[in-house]
Amino acid sequence: MTYAIETRALTKRYGRHTALDGMDLAVETGSVFGVIGPNGAGKTTAMRLLLDIIRPTSGDATVLGESPRAGGAALRRRIGFLPGELMLEGRVTGRALLKHYADISGSVPEGRIDELAERLGLDLSRHVRTLSKGNKQKLGLVQAFMHEPALLVLDEPTSGLDPLVQQEFLSMVREAQNRGQTVFLSSHVLSEIQSAADQVAVLRRGRVVKVGDVATLRASAVRRVVIEFTDVSADRIRTALGALPQLDHLAVVDGEVVHVTGTVEGHINSLVKAIAPFHVVDLRVEEQDLESSVITFYSSEAGDEN
Numbered sequence: 001m002t003y004a005i006e007t008r009a010l011t012k013r014y015g016r017h018t019a020l021d022g023m024d025l026a027v028e029t030g031s032v033f034g035v036i037g038p039n040g041a042g043k044t045t046a047m048r049l050l051l052d053i054i055r056p057t058s059g060d061a062t063v064l065g066e067s068p069r070a071g072g073a074a075l076r077r078r079i080g081f082l083p084g085e086l087m088l089e090g091r092v093t094g095r096a097l098l099k100h101y102a103d104i105s106g107s108v109p110e111g112r113i114d115e116l117a118e119r120l121g122l123d124l125s126r127h128v129r130t131l132s133k134g135n136k137q138k139l140g141l142v143q144a145f146m147h148e149p150a151l152l153v154l155d156e157p158t159s160g161l162d163p164l165v166q167q168e169f170l171s172m173v174r175e176a177q178n179r180g181q182t183v184f185l186s187s188h189v190l191s192e193i194q195s196a197a198d199q200v201a202v203l204r205r206g207r208v209v210k211v212g213d214v215a216t217l218r219a220s221a222v223r224r225v226v227i228e229f230t231d232v233s234a235d236r237i238r239t240a241l242g243a244l245p246q247l248d249h250l251a252v253v254d255g256e257v258v259h260v261t262g263t264v265e266g267h268i269n270s271l272v273k274a275i276a277p278f279h280v281v282d283l284r285v286e287e288q289d290l291e292s293s294v295i296t297f298y299s300s301e302a303g304d305e306n
Ligand SMILES: Nc1ncnc2c1ncn2[C@@H]1O[C@H](COP(=O)(O)OP(=O)(O)OP(=O)(O)O)[C@@H](O)[C@H]1O
Pocket: 014, 017, 018, 019, 020, 037, 038, 039, 040, 041, 042, 043, 044, 045, 046, 084, 188
């Protein structure tokens, strides 16, 4: 197994504030790896460390087999980077700017810039400072993808893109993967990661709190359950279900039909066993998308740190 990115206890502090706290990650070569987390979780900090834009307080990283610091410009050319905050102010056209970047990164295939711009619906003849946020983002994407680098590091790549362009971006990611490129991307919009990423790391307050493939994260996902019973009292149901450890937010409404709602984390086996003795007239189990699931995860963990 080879890794395009490995980090060992990678840590960045700003004064007393820890932006990234002992990150251990291994990103397989040729995979699409997503980092998700809310604003301020440390996603941008992690990416800047990998690009040697900032230096770690402690710990280290290997990117395409080299340390970001020692790899220098040669390593940088093998990475396509989309920064989170793209500053494009010049009085140049998109085409001129990309030509400038292409001269630096070298080896941009003939016609590649036009092909990518067309796919994303970007007008290359406009001055970059007149472009909208979404169009600047497209220019940033063309710049990151155009030289088909071994590794793509994309900070919030879909922010500002409309849904159709997001779909086009996702097919660019898949094509990059088919070519053997590795894609490391961040988002706080988890639905984007869900369809694109082989592996996902959940980052929260500078720490990796979960890593897994989308299927594994789903297996531990939080599901919403709705159950209706007849011929039983609400109290008996409360007693039967109240002790189940993975059942949360339990609400039992008394009536001719006893109505129960709650959330279950992980497998629903013990819930099914617990309701089996009663007369169940309806049972619905709704899987939340990864986004709601992880948000539930954050909120259930909230308050465990300062
Ligand atoms: N140069 C800096 N000086 C001081 N604190 C910083 C600096 N850069 C980042 N931080 C802090 O480090 C934490 C992590 O920031 P980071 O930008 O990595 O988060 P993020 O997950 O990328 O969030 P966002 O989606 O908002 O960009 C935040 O609390 C941020 O305020």
